[in-house]
């Protein structure tokens with residue numbers, strides 16, 4: 001999906017909500033455990049109930065890899081279900097990859113070609129040659145970790161390197177890489193006070209913003225300091241939406257939570 005198509009979906013749905021499909025088998029409603037593929041059954045119900053309220057889904061691959069081959073199969077069924085039934089939805093493989101060039105090429109192929117996600121999250125730590133293989137894919141997006149939502153972000157990302165915070169170096173340097181127009185960046189909702197500085201460096205880029213809901217980030221602050229002329233934000237919530245209820249009404253309850261966020265986004269869009 002192109003960025004232009006994503007922006008048009010945001011305008012149409014009055015939403016820049018990304019729903020995180022971080023499915024923990026211990027947290028899903030008990031009645032689903034009798035299904036052949038409980039994780040897919042859960043995702044399908046959530047997608048059916050929420051697709052009109054969001055513009056993106058983000059399965060975090062850890063929650064699928066943890067169940068081995070079966071988990072990988074659930075991930076594949078989930079992305080295929082979205083691509084076949086809702087091709088207008090932007091998909092993010094939250095895999096946080098990045099390695100030496102030839103290995104990154106294989107990671108990129110796995111997520112952007114084989115599974116056919118629109119984007120994949122990538123760690124910048126190994127530098128240019130570890131990220132460029134992802135950027136080489138046309139009409140696909142590489143979402144680079146810039147300033148993450150966790151407290152560990154202060155261990156390295158905000159430290160001064162050559163007189164500038166490391167996350168700023170990541171933003172500035174990555175802009176010089178080949179096919180950098182395919183970059184988006186992760187900035188945690190818990191770091192709202194950094195958005196103004198970040199927008200000075202990447203005024204036009206899309207930011208994937210996790211950390212509202214369960215991690216306590218504030219949606220209004222993110223919108224106030226992070227939004228640009230093309231909206232430029234995808235705000236993710238995972239647990240806050242998908243585990244709204246552990247009963248038979250779980251999909252309906254998830255839709256209600258998603259609607260609450262979507263309505264706040266509609267206000268922010270004006």
Ligand SMILES: O=C(O)c1cc(=O)[nH]c(=O)n1[C@@H]1O[C@H](COP(=O)(O)O)[C@@H](O)[C@H]1O
Nearest residue numbers: 060121148149186188210214215237238239
């Ligand atoms: O790349 C991410 O999506 C990500 C980056 C970050 O800085 N913080 C962060 O929480 N995430 C992911 O976003 C999701 C947040 O989930 P909830 O806290 O349940 O909404 C998880 O899948 C995290 O792995």
